[in-house]
Amino acid sequence: MIFFICCSSCNVFRSLRHGGIPSQSDYKHFxxxxxxxxAPVYYFHKPIKDSHLGTKIGLVNRDFNGTNVSLDSFTTLHKTISFLIIRNDTIVYERYNKGxxxxxxxxxxxxxxxxxxxLIGIAIDEGKIKSENDLIIDYLPEFKNKIGxxxxxIKNLLQHTSGIRFTDNKLNPVSDNAEFYWGDNLREKMLNLKLEYPPNTKFKYSSxxxxxxxxIIEKVSGGTISNYLEDKIWKPLxxxxxxxxxxxxxxxxAIEKTFCCLQARAIDFAKFGRLYLNGGNWNGKQIVSKRWVELSTHSDPSGNNKHxxxxxxxxxxxxxxxxxxxxxxxQYLYIYPEKKIIIVRFGDAETSYHPNYWQEVFLxxxxQMK
Known part of the structure; x- marks a missing residue:
């Protein structure tokens, strides 16, 4: 018990020392x-002429005062650090702020x-995992003696219907979320997790x-999670x-913080979006099965999952x-298949706007795109 308190105190101290709330620069401490x-392949092209995109973005602020602003002004108002709009492999808008x-x-x-x-879908394609319906104890035998x-x-983990107890208050330095983010022993932390309710009972989004x-990826690939990402996605794309x-x-x-904390250029996040936009196919090579892409990007309310x-x-x-x-x-990687559009948006420090706000702006x- 004393050891747990000491470890928790260390994580609280680490959290408070770096400002408590996560930030874009945190990865420098990990x-x-x-x-x-x-060798990089440049699939996205710059337009021949200015597209004059987003000349009128209708915004409603927290006081419900409507106004129209330019897209450039919008990115500045909302602490955007990178914003890309790609259509048919052409970058029609690109903006960076704050250095x-x-x-x-x-x-x-x-x-x-x-x-x-x-990566789970790819492991299934390769036969390393039989099915998303497999029990996790088939791959993580150390959990066999934990009741329930x-x-x-695996599908429960993918759909956040596992029933595992997890507190997710980003402002609370002793929440499970903070322990995972700032902690230095995630293997032990995972083993100490407990169930809150049976699986397939309730959707609860948790890291x-x-x-x-x-x-599971680490176990079935026989290497690190980073190596699997490198071999199956980063290099092929x-x-x-x-x-x-x-x-x-x-x-x-050490193990990767797989719930967060992948650092890359904004354009490379867009390439991942392009992979899905093309049904998992990358210029003739099927990186992840079309079945997996369609399964992942369509509603499945089974097992009390959210539609x-x-x-x-x-x-x-x-x-x-x-x-x-x-x-x-x-942060957004937004895919709009009907018009072959990919939008990538990264920001820092602004927490006051709900995800639906950003979707309304994207639409x-x-x-306005002809």
Missing amino acids: AQRVIANE YTSNSFVSSFSMVKPFVST WDKIT ENTMLLGY GMEAPATWSLDRDDDK FYNNNWGIGPLKYGSYFAVGLFG QIID
């Missing part, structure tokens, strides 16, 4: 694994979660589900620069077949 790229450039690393928070679910854990499936998916993934510690027990979230992708508006990866501070922008 150990990292490098995800190498090969960021096209070569800068941006740190993903929950926006990384679809990368993890994609023999009923949790521990994605952390356990990462642990011709990413323009290496990436890094933050670790919980700097020794042989607007599946395999760590947000779904909707359904009318447009759109889907998105979303993270803290309005305004898309509506």
Whole structure:
């Protein structure tokens, strides 16, 4: 008990020392694994002429005062550090603020979660995992003696219906979320998790589900999670620069913080979106099965899952077949298949706007694209 208190105090101190709330610069305080790229391939082109995109963005602020602003003004008003709009492999809008450039690393928070679910899909394609319906104890035998854990499936982790107890208050330095983010012993933390209710009972979005998916990837791939990402996605997609993934510690027990903390250029996040826009196919090579892409980007309310979230992708508006990866501070990888559009948006420090706010803005922008 004394050891637990000491460890918790260390994590609280680390959290408070760096400001408590996560920020874009936190990754500099964590150990990292490098995800190498090969010779970059430049699939996105600059337009021949100015598209005059987004000349009128209708905004409603917290006081419900409506106004129209330019897209450039919008990005500045909302502490945007990088904003890309790509259509048919052409960059029709590109903006960086606050000292960021096209070569800068941006740190993903929950926006990384679809990368993890994609690696699960690839492991299924390769036969390393038989099915998303498999029990997690088939791959993580150390959980066999935990009461109730023999009923949790990989699909439960993907859909956040596992029933595992997890507190997720980002402002509370002793919440499970803070312990995972700032902690330095995630393997032990995972083993100490407990059930709150049986699986398939309730949707509860939690970082521990994605952390356990990462642990399964490590087990079935026989290497690090970063290496699997490098071999299966980063190099095959011709990413323009290496990436890094933050670790919980700097020794042989280290593991990636798979619920967050992948650092890369904004354009390389867009390439991941392009992979999904093309049904998992990358210029003739099937990186992840079309089945997995369709499963992940369409609603599946089975097992009390939410109809607007599946395999760590947000779904909707359904009318447009759109889907998105979303993270803290309005991070977005938004895919609009009908018009072949990819939107990448990263921000820092702004917590006051709900994800639906950003989707409404994106749709305004898309509506102005002929």
